[in-house]
Amino acid sequence: xxSDSSVAVITLSGELDVGRADEVARALELPSHxxxxxxxxxxxxxxxxxxxxxxxxxxxxxTEAKTRIAILIVKPQLVRLLEYAGLGEAFPVFRERxxxxxxxxxxx
Amino acid sequence: MSDGVAELRxxxxxxxxxxxxxxxxxxxxxxxxxxxxxxxxDVLTAVGEVLANAVEHAYxxxxxxxxxxxxxxxxxSMLEIDVKDSGTYIERSARAGxxxxxxxxxxxARSVDIDRSGGTHVHLSFDIDQRRRHIRAVK
Numbered sequence: 001x002x003s004d005s006s007v008a009v010i011t012l013s014g015e016l017d018v019g020r021a022d023e024v025a026r027a028l029e030l031p032s033h034x035x036x037x038x039x040x041x042x043x044x045x046x047x048x049x050x051x052x053x054x055x056x057x058x059x060x061x062x063t064e065a066k067t068r069i070a071i072l073i074v075k076p077q078l079v080r081l082l083e084y085a086g087l088g089e090a091f092p093v094f095r096e097r098x099x100x101x102x103x104x105x106x107x108x
Numbered sequence: 109m110s111d112g113v114a115e116l117r118x119x120x121x122x123x124x125x126x127x128x129x130x131x132x133x134x135x136x137x138x139x140x141x142x143x144x145x146x147x148x149x150d151v152l153t154a155v156g157e158v159l160a161n162a163v164e165h166a167y168x169x170x171x172x173x174x175x176x177x178x179x180x181x182x183x184x185s186m187l188e189i190d191v192k193d194s195g196t197y198i199e200r201s202a203r204a205g206x207x208x209x210x211x212x213x214x215x216x217a218r219s220v221d222i223d224r225s226g227g228t229h230v231h232l233s234f235d236i237d238q239r240r241r242h243i244r245a246v247k
Contacts, residue, residue: 017131018160019124046131048156049208077149084153084215085208 001031007104008035013043021050028058036068036104042097047078055091070100114141116179122163122193130177131156134189141181143236151234154216155189157209158230162193165228173227187234194227 008031094100116137120126173194
């Protein structure tokens with residue numbers, strides 16, 4: 001996880017399938033102090049429902065910790081994955097980094 | 109997609125780490141069929157979910173069995189894929205975040221049939237639109 005003064009960034013890349021489930025779970029950690037989190041999946045080339053499960057857990061923790069999160073997804077297949085699962089509106093997904101950051105900052 | 113018949117058969121030990129190479133083999137097979145990139149991604153997504161479920165049962169039963177992936181394309185519009193293993197298809201609990209695999213596969217494939225007698229055999233059928241090399245009627 002990296003962070004500047006205002007946003008913590010978690011970056012995952014490559015193919016996120018069940019073989020990397022443990023790694024994904026470990027990566028989705030909230031920063032302390034309620035810093036907003038950008039989950040950067042722009043370099044993810046493939047994902048299965050392992051990631052969906054991890055996103056549910058991460059999203060729940062963020063809500064409990066009153067931490068705002070934004071998920072950056074670029075590859076259309078990942079957007080379709082969420083839609084096929086009936087979760088097109090379930091998570092705060094953004095297709096561009098600038099709009100994701102605007103969203104994360106807008107609550108301050 | 110050309111006329112004729114193309115087949116792929118891959119068998120691996122049922123482990124999480126083996127899902128990726130099986131998926132990659134399927135990707136090469138689908139690319140050789142000259143399918144559109146979006147269609148290839150959709151098929152890999154659907155089959156990837158079934159493969160992930162197949163390797164998960166192996167741990168429930170203790171000794172890891174094997175998983176077989178068989179893909180069969182004939183003519184210009186038919187693609188059938190089978191995933192077989194010796195475990196028991198797990199219906200995921202209703203706990204939030206689980207159980208999306210089958211829903212995703214059914215949203216992409218024309219049909220997903222599961223035979224649970226003697227292990228688990230999942231059969232997926234895909235309609236391929238010959239002209240546009242896309243999956244027809246994605247729901």
